[in-house]
Amino acid sequence: MVTTARPRTKKPNYHWMLHAGLIAGAVLMLYPLLWMIGSSFKPEGQIFSDLNPIPQSLDFSNYIKGWTLGTGVSFTTFYLNSFMICAGAIVGNLFSCSLAAYAFARINFKFKPVLFALMLGTLMLPFHVIVVPQYIIFNTLGWTNSFLPLIVPKFFAVDAFFIFLMVQFIRGIPVELEQAAMVDGCNRGQTFLLIILPLLTPALVTTTIFTFIWTYNDFFGQLLYLNNERKYTVALGLRQFLDASGQSSWGAMFAMTTLSLLPVFVIFLFFQKRLVDGIATTGLKG
């Protein structure tokens, strides 16, 4: 019997087309960013006349001009202010959200389901809804034009997202660990500090990173409460370059904007893996 070898149907390779499409999409998405970075090295006159994002020469004068700003306050102050607010917000969130999450996850108290639902409900409440009453409160307290409105609330577990993240994480920790700790001589506080908190580390890292990024990138809240240039943050500092009368110094602004991206970029670079860990692993094995 003769068997005729069937010609193998070879699938045409479409991979290169897929990749070409994806690369084109990526370039399209990245173009504004690349253009901004390129423009930060161009002389003022070239910025809007030359659409090529690659500058002809590397000119750092925009950076020097931008950093010192020319008003007596430099970006050194803005960065320090930004980092101070971020640090305060991070400490506040770590402290208050972990405590609130522990209570929701492990302690039985009256109206817990209702309170938990309310807490989650605040996730759906846009900031703009509460901005006026909140401003009135802080104004009455005399806290406007200070960092307090941006830091103090974080000590009262206002970020429902982090509480929810930690609640889910704590629920994944076997309850026997806490019971063992209680038999071993811990009270509630010690159980929380010595057993739960160390095991919560991935969620705490996630909280730290997100709090930093969100606080650092926040413009509206900082614009609302900070009026004095000495209290300005990086986000507000960038606005200084735009002049309503049309005398905007674009080159300096692009230079500072490029620099302002660095902290977030670095954080993403180093903690990318931990970010996913915190969200994906809500428990312990073994």
Next chain:
Amino acid sequence: MATVQIRDVLKSYGTLQVIHGISLDIADGQFVALVGPSGCGKSTLLRMIAGLEEISGGDVEIGEVIVNDLPPKDRDIAMVFQNYALYPHMTVAQNMGFSLRMQGISKAEIRAKVERAAEILGLQQLLDRHPRHLSGGQRQRVAMGRAIVRAPQVFLFDEPLSNLDAKLRVQMRSEIKELHQRLQTTTVYVTHDQIEAMTLADRIVVLNAGRIEQVGSPLELYDTPETLFVAGFIGSPSMNLIKGKVVLGDSPTIVTTDGVSLPLPLVSGLEAGSEITYGFRPEHLSIDPSGMKATVVVIEPTGSETQVNARFGTTPITAIFRDRVDFRPGDSVPLLPDNKRAHVFDTLTGQRLHA
């Protein structure tokens, strides 16, 4: 070391009562096993002794102190959990020394005590490892090390061997027994495995649906079960239990609905026509021409003994022979229970009828 006294202890969750007044005295240094099917309240009782579960009624005393309202840390107990509950972020040494650290004992002393406990359990090489790098048996041993390092008044074990494979379970079982013989600490041990209870305990407490069925030494429970439940629960393979009615003639017999008739031992309280259950252990059956014809269904030789599943009429029975037997499925074999060691229970009340 201390005595543990449990007096009329109740437990209810809302309106659901799960423990209905249990009283139990545990002597100093005794090893007591709480055994029963799942949901019988054995773990709940243990957790009430530990202080992890509130006591709804009655008293628990440890070392002649009522501990009802004391938190676990003030009861001077150590507990080994089913999943070991080792702290994942601490090394073996830190795990074992944690309770001492909480007592504020100096680091040098903790180190010394941990090392001594590690030596007893053969854990010296593992002290710097984390629990995730240990095998199941090693974790189990660390959990025991954590318990013995603080020399508590009472050890509480909550099904500590049920996460291990069969071979390791047997090995750890004898290690626990050895440890108890060495330390002589009062121990309460919860298990659903009656073999574990039989081999380890000085006294066994059989629980069923939140009540004590019987308390006694392993052999007492085996030889004279006081209730039908204990008769069926203790022993593997379990006791043959045949339901029927009493017929009083020259000698009393039990007659089942499908016509099987077996002679009964002499016990008091037998009335003609009363519903009883006749029980005999598989190893108390012998091949005897005067016995009842049984039909062989399955033969399971294990080498040391042969288990034969057969039927008296339609009633399934199990027999165990130490001698090699030459049966085939379908054979009809005359089997006779040894009435000196048989048991009779009132079917309605489940209580034993004594001789």
